[in-house]
Amino acid sequence: MKTVLITGGAGFIGSTFTRHMFNKYPDYRIVVVDALTYAGSVENLPIPIWQQENDRFSFWYGNVINGELMDTLVSKADMVVHFAAESHVTRSIYDNSQFFQTDVLGTQIVANAVCKYRDQIERFVHISTSEVYGTALSDSMGEEHQLNPMSPYAAAKCGADRLVYSYWATYGIPSVIVRPFNNFGPRQHLEKVIPRFITSVLLKEKLRVHGDGQSARDFIFAEDNCEAIDAILHAPAEKVVGEVFNVGSGEHRSILSIAKDITEMMCRNNDCLIHVGDRPGQVMRHTANIDKLKRVIGFTPKTDWHAGLEKTIDWYMNNEEWWRKQMWMREIPIIAVSGKRELH
CATH class of the missing domain: 3.90.25.10 (UDP-galactose 4-epimerase, domain 1)
Incomplete structure (x- = not known):
């Protein structure tokens, strides 16, 4: 029974992915850790919280900046998908300190744990964002588009994005960076x-x-985004490890x-x-160029x-x-x- 650790799995995209994995892979154990800030809710989880202690699903109320907790959870995982982040542009203008704490330092702590247990971790998928690109300098934005974050949120996510890349380059962790464009769908916070x-x-x-x-913006239905992340999670390592993938619709x-x-x-x-x-x-x-995703993974959005x-x-x-x-x-x-x- 493989164990998939999902950070931020009670938020909008994270919980969509959690439910996707729980429903699609009955032979997987799903572990969610979430700080349940204003954007996360146990109501988003695939089963009621009072039923969470079973062989297939468990929930940990905790923060990714808790190094001891993350070390413990990563040590028991086969795959890690890192969604946990503060994720609202306007809120980052209003109160930016928490964004750097969670998005950058939290990612460093998760990456450190993955590095410690890299011999057993099959895949570490870091969920970045298209906001790291800034305003498009071309009709569509490929993964080689320059990074020019234009808000504190985007700057924090850009720092986390490059931090994960540096851990792959330096320590050889089995990481993949995913840059989703704007997601939409059920259970999204009203600030969006x-x-x-x-x-x-x-x-x-x-x-x-x-x-x-x-x-x-380029909007993609959240379930399609999660299908793409799933495909990247299970792709052969030689195709995806150390790579960056845009996930979007290709339309703005x-x-x-x-x-x-x-x-x-x-x-x-x-x-x-x-x-x-x-x-x-x-x-x-923002308009996603998803040619790389199509070519390497064979994925296109369905919705x-x-x-x-x-x-x-x-x-x-x-x-x-x-x-x-x-x-x-x-x-x-x-x-x-x-x-x-x-x-x-």
């Missing part, structure tokens, strides 16, 4: 743009769109077009759009934009009890360059 827009319609509020709404969508798609699907009323000032550290466009959006809207419409508890964190106050206080 798509669930914020969906719940705004449900609450009969106006949608807040930054600036002119033309900043654009402006924030304004996303707002329009959601309102057309939910209320057919574009009068609910509203514009506010641009967010500091704003990246204008198109509208199908994924329909599934996401249905989930939020039917799970108000889950998202109501996050209402107070939908907006973050920041001081703009002009000195004006704005909610983002």
